[in-house]
Structures are given as C-alpha cells and as structure tokens.
Amino acid sequence: KMLAAHGAGKISAYVTHGVFPNRSWERFQHDSG
Structure with a gap:
C-alpha cells in the first residue's frame, strides 16, 4: 500500500x-541417459 500511495504502478517480488530436504534437489538434475 505504501508503494502504491507513492506512485508505484507495478510491484513485483x-x-x-x-534448502532442499531429503535430496529433493535431485529432481532438478538432467537425465544424461
């Protein structure tokens, strides 16, 4: 609200x-086979 009140037309975050528990990061690796 503060940014819009000061003229911001668009706000992105x-x-x-x-943190990837239980080796869940492996889902992002490419399969080389």
Whole structure:
C-alpha cells in the first residue's frame, strides 16, 4: 500500500528457496541417459 500511495504502478517480488530436504534437489538434475 505504501508503494502504491507513492506512485508505484507495478510491484513485483521474487523469492528463492535454497534448502532442499531429503535430496529433493535431485529432481532438478538432467537425465544424461
């Protein structure tokens, strides 16, 4: 609300999460076979 009140026409937020429990990061690897 504060940004819009000061003239912001568009507000974007990007969030990352770098913690992958139980080796779940393996789902993002490419299959080389």
